């Protein structure tokens with residue numbers, strides 16, 4: 001088990017350049033499989049999920065040259081082969097399922113391991129994916145340890161309207177439609193910044209795609225996709241994380257941010273905790289509003305209601321940011337309700353927060369209330385297998401003078417490269433230790 005030792009109590013100060021967004025990098029890596037031309041990707045982060053997918057590509061015979069020092073990946077799926085009887089896709093990561101369209105389009109067959117669930121956030125069904133694959137003409141069979149998929153000839157273009165705006169289902173639909181035998185339309189498409197970045201990459205490869213960033217995507221299938229050179233944008237999750245770390249420790253952190261237009265709702269959410277975000281000359285900065293330097297929940301104008309943060313599919317506040325704001329809620333004086341409208345199992349870590357002396361109450365599977373501003377002390381806590389919860393626990397620890405331990409913090413490595421080193425550069429000592 002990988003644990004993090006946090007020596008908290010120092011304000012974080014300085015400038016930081018965030019990495020790319022894991023949830024843009026992974027679908028884009030999967031998308032490269034649709035093309036037999038050379039592709040260069042810039043800004044590829046050194047994270048475990050990326051390494052797992054690159055390892056699979058190497059095993060399948062693709063040319064993969066990854067230099068994590070420069071972040072440049074040269075990838076060429078020219079001599080790629082796939083045998084569903086032998087080859088396996090990476091487990092414990094949701095993104096594996098996005099390798100299916102590339103495998104089906106090139107080899108007429110694919111498989112999915114049972115454990116493609118990713119973070120343990122509650123029910124993470126694969127039914128919407130199976131439905132998409134079937135609509136494109138795939139025959140899907142259940143195996144003892146996963147799913148087997150076969151398709152004869154080209155994928156069949158179709159129109160589809162999903163139950164809800166699912167990020168990876170939308171990406172899988174686009175991946176299937178790009179080389180299908182006609183025009184396809186998806187209604188209720190997801191439109192998160194990482195979905196938009198993925199669609200831009202598909203357009204660079206030559207996919208004919210309209211409606212980018214909206215809930216209606218139209219894709220006109222083409223004969224083949226080309227190659228190209230693509231640079232990743234900064235990860236909004238990481239930008240928010242560093243800004244929140246600055247806020248919770250009473251520091252002064254500036255984070256490079258080329259897309260402040262994505263931030264109005266995020267900024268308003270910070271403001272509910274007494275943190276003001278400003279964007280200037282490509283940098284975002286967090287500062288505490290109260291003259292005494294303390295975080296305070298902004299009272300709602302309407303009397304007798306709880307101030308609240310609601311997370312749902314974009315353009316709502318993204319659910320993956322909710323734990324970061326829960327950490328601010330523990331610290332800020334006042335009460336705040338957090339409402340996760342997506343997952344039914346993402347909030348069950350209040351008992352870990354209470355080990356710091358925090359008061360957080362789980363109202364139901366989707367809602368938590370923090371009664372913040374209580375005295376906190378260092379603690380040894382254990383993170384569930386949820387990337388952003390490990391980060392939230394680390395944030396609370398960083399705000400408390402003394403030594404805390406975050407057990408099972410390895411999920412952070414799935415999304416944030418050199419995280420401990422980066423925080424160290426900003427003034428808080430954080431060390432990885434292997435323990436049990």
Ligand SMILES: CC(=O)N[C@H]1[C@@H](OP(=O)(O)OP(=O)(O)OC[C@H]2O[C@@H](n3ccc(=O)[nH]c3=O)[C@H](O)[C@@H]2O)O[C@H](CO)[C@@H](O)[C@@H]1O
Pocket residue numbers: 023026094095123124125164165166167168169313318319320341342343
């Ligand atoms: C690799 C990747 O990109 N992972 C992200 C992706 O996962 P992923 O694409 O798996 O998430 P989905 O958007 O499909 O939603 C996950 C689950 O939430 C439930 N659900 C979701 C929306 C809704 O309106 N109703 C509903 O019930 C479903 O059980 C679904 O299985 O999007 C999630 C939601 O932003 C993020 O947490 C994940 O980090």
Ligand SMILES: C=C(OP(=O)(O)O)C(=O)O
Pocket residue numbers: 022023093094095117118119320387388415
């Ligand atoms: C939940 C996440 O990832 P995944 O869907 O890959 O588990 C995440 O990025 O926060």
